[in-house]
Amino acid sequence: MRLRSRESRRYRGNWKDRSKRTLIAAALTTTVVAGTTGWAVGNEEQPITGPPPGTQAWRADHTQGVRLPDPATASPARVDAFFGSLSDARQRELAERHPSVVGNLDGAPISLRYEANSLSLKAERDRERARANDPDLTRQDHERARSLVARYEELLDPGRRILAFDPRGRGQIAEVYGDLAIADRVSVIVPGSDIDLSTFDRTSDKYGTPAGMARSLHAAAGDRTAVVAWVGYTTPVGLGPDAATGRLAEAGAPRLARFVQGLTASGAPRPAVFCHSYGSVVCGLAAPKLPASDLVVLGSPGMRADSVADLHTTARVWAARDDSDWIGDVPNVELFGLGHGTDPAGPGFGARRVPAERAEGHTGYFAPGTDSLQAFAAIAQTPSGTAPGKNGIDGSESSAGARPIGERS
Structure with a gap:
């Protein structure tokens, strides 16, 4: 009885610690949404859904x-x-x-x-x-x-x-870089906030746009790889409440899954899907129905999953985040509909680590000369069912069990 009492007190103590951490995380999330750590107030968008x-x-x-x-x-x-x-x-x-x-x-x-x-x-x-x-x-x-x-x-x-x-709305578009008809391998870019028909290929912050990312990846991976810049969902405007909740991602996930299913039905190989920022929330929700060879998240606020296993995907899962990316200051919680959960680049999630020491900021992962782009190209060049070789990548160690790039399944 005394032992049971000690166990009960220990359980109550652990529960109190968890509750305290949850409340602190909720307060931090509210602070972030209010804009005190770099998130700007955005408009509430109405997602485009349904048939064309x-x-x-x-x-x-x-x-x-x-x-x-x-x-x-x-x-x-x-x-x-x-x-x-x-x-x-x-x-x-x-x-x-x-x-x-x-x-x-x-x-x-x-x-x-x-x-x-x-x-x-x-x-x-x-x-x-x-x-x-x-x-x-x-x-x-x-x-x-x-x-x-x-x-x-x-x-x-x-x-x-x-x-x-x-x-309709702010406009949606998908553009192909390379030739899907003859490509041996395919990649799809899924963007985050502030991307629509007018901004997907803007010249400012070039590598922060899906078109800039796709062009850069296609140049690095070569002509045997086709890259699709996909803006097929309504993205958040600014980084306010829409970006802090999963509402737009929930509307976009079925559209992404169907789009990729359409590629494979048309004869394309299973693609590597690169998901930037809020786009990784879309990818996380779409993962169970996404016929992808690889899911690569970069600058991710979370995938609405606690681990790779929770994604229920057969794709290899990779994560990149550079130390200068402000997304690292966003609390990785999911509470009362706010936040997107565990950091995919953090310990315990189980994603394979992509080196990003030479990337700068939240939108620099696809910039030429970065180690992250080199790694992305190696992933994009790899046929479905095989693991990327090092191909000039140093295969730096992963954290807490996450596999480094170059390690076989």
């Missing part, structure tokens, strides 16, 4: 003599099989009649999606040109329309491969 624009007309189209696969419910594998049953001419007819659906239909042929998105971009450009000269609209409307015309013209430049385009 034009779905209603697509569902009503029976000119092919068969029911078209429903963009909301048909699996990418079902979509791939449907298009495989059509001639090239019939595929193009569908793309011409329903460009906004075909251009965003995961599982549709890659080249057909490029064509469809070119048609969608031209249609949106022409619509905004008309708005720019509409006398019934305000000056602000005219300026917005002219800005969009310029944006769409840029995206229509010859040689650009636009794999997804949705003008």
Whole structure:
């Protein structure tokens, strides 16, 4: 009885310690969200969900003599099989009649999606040109329309491969760097806050954008690797409440999973998925349904998981964080919907460590000459089912059981 009493007191003491740590962490999280450690107040965004624009007309189209696969419910594998049953001419007819659906239909042929998105971009450009000269609209409307015309013209430049385009909300897009048709390996970049149609390839803070990351990774990994910059979810604006909760990530995770399923259904190898900042929250929630060879998180606030095992993925999981990244000051908690949990780069999570000693700040991981980019390229170059060799990487030791890069499974 006395022993049981001591155990009871010890349990109560441990519970009090855990509760105290939790309360402290909650207070720290609230402080972070308030902006005292570098997080700025942001707007609350309404996520874009559901099937692409034009779905209603697509569902009503029976000119092919068969029911078209429903963009909301048909699996990418079902979509791939449907298009495989059509001639090239019939595929193009569908793309011409329903460009906004075909251009965003995961599982549709890659080249057909490029064509469809070119048609969608031209249609949106022409619509905004008309708005720019509409006398019934305000000056602000005219300026917005002219800005969009310029944006769409840029995206229509010859040689650009636009794999997804949705003008709703702040706009979503996916662009391919390299040639998916002949690539032996594929990577997908998933961005964090403040990224949309207008900012995904901005020239300022180049390596903090998915386009800059994708270009840099493609240059480092070589032409046998294609890289997709994916902006297919509504990202937080600023680093306020939206960035501190999982609401937008929960809306984005199914979209990411479906997009990657569409790549593999179309014949691409399982990709390495690189997840930056808030994008790693999206990746963590998508992980169980994500057919990825590797999940690589960088500058992560957490993945809404306590360990690699909690991700329920067969992918290898890697984590990078440099000492100058302010994300390291964000408390790794998840309480009352705030915070994103355990640090993937920290002890005990179980991720393989990616060296990042030469990276600078929160957006410097893909900068040329960094050890992190070198490691990312080695991961991106590795075929599915094999482990990356050192390939010039020093294989620095991991922390608390996490495997270093270069170590085999």
